[in-house]
Amino acid sequence: MDFAIIWTNQALQDLRDIVRYIALDDPATARRFGNFLISKAETLITFPFIGRMVPEFREDLLREILIPPYRIVYEINEPEHSLAILRIWHGARGEIEI
Numbered sequence: 001m002d003f004a005i006i007w008t009n010q011a012l013q014d015l016r017d018i019v020r021y022i023a024l025d026d027p028a029t030a031r032r033f034g035n036f037l038i039s040k041a042e043t044l045i046t047f048p049f050i051g052r053m054v055p056e057f058r059e060d061l062l063r064e065i066l067i068p069p070y071r072i073v074y075e076i077n078e079p080e081h082s083l084a085i086l087r088i089w090h091g092a093r094g095e096i097e098i
Contacts, residue, residue, distance in 0.1 A: 014088040
């Protein structure tokens, strides 16, 4: 059974900020990259455990997929068959804030 994906407001803001920043130089690339990040997150619908545990937290249900230099951080809710995208974090920003 597929998992439902819930985008938190913070994750949506992160996505908007990334796309806006890239669009300053190249709007077409920004749009493609934003869609690419969304498509990577959507792979979690079928394979929610594909990401690794977030090293800073070491909690089994708090995971991330890496698209260097970005980290898509999400939390799995097994009983509800859902997951929440929490952040899209640029690695240069240091330790992740959730």
